[in-house]
Amino acid sequence: QGPGAMKFQRQHMDSNSRPNPNSNYCDQMMKKRKMTVGACKPLNTFVHEPLKDVEDICIQRNIRCKNGQNNCHKSKSSMRVTDCRLTNGSRYPNCKYHTSPTKRQITVACVGNPYVPVHLDG
Numbered sequence: 713q714g715p716g717a718m719k720f721q722r723q724h725m726d727s728n729s730r731p732n733p734n735s736n737y738c739d740q741m742m743k744k745r746k747m748t749v750g751a752c753k754p755l756n757t758f759v760h761e762p763l764k765d766v767e768d769i770c771i772q773r774n775i776r777c778k779n780g781q782n783n784c785h786k787s788k789s790s791m792r793v794t795d796c797r798l799t800n801g802s803r804y805p806n807c808k809y810h811t812s813p814t815k816r817q818i819t820v821a822c823v824g825n826p827y828v829p830v831h832l833d834g
């Protein structure tokens with residue numbers, strides 16, 4: 713397992729919980745998954761689907777990423793996700809998040825051999 717794949721799993725995978733309307737979910741998860749170290753990460757998405765299903769997005773056709781690279785891939789089906797967005801008044805180190813559970817297709821960037829997700833593009 714490369715460092716990029718491990719970072720992706722830490723930041724974006726939460727297979728074992730359902731989309732969580734509890735407003736504490738993001739405050740707790742963003743801290744637990746180390747995205748409030750040094751600065752509050754402004755936006756982060758957790759995916760509540762099996763890791764295999766997210767890795768399989770890499771076999772969908774290549775599409776252009778926001779940064780212009782062509783190693784992005786969009787999920788065929790919509791997935792259960794929770795978006796965590798920093799609240800307006802939030803000040804480091806007291807990172808406070810809005811928690812928004814939803815279902816949508818996600819786009820990931822994949823690299824390496826094995827070719828696995830390393831970045832969430834949207």
Ligand code: PAX
Binds near residue numbers: 716784
């Ligand atoms: P990242 O740092 O952007 O990318 P993220 O996905 O968790 O992390 P390292 O060595 O870690 O720096 N990589 C790529 N990045 C972008 N595009 C392509 N094609 C690509 N290919 C490989 C993690 C690593 O992936 C490498 C990149 O060099 C990094 O390597 O999003 C900002 C963050 O917000 C998240 C997703 C991003 O974090 P933005 O503004 O750049 O699109 N995020 C964003 C989210 O979680 N949910 C959302 O809905 C959106 C919009």
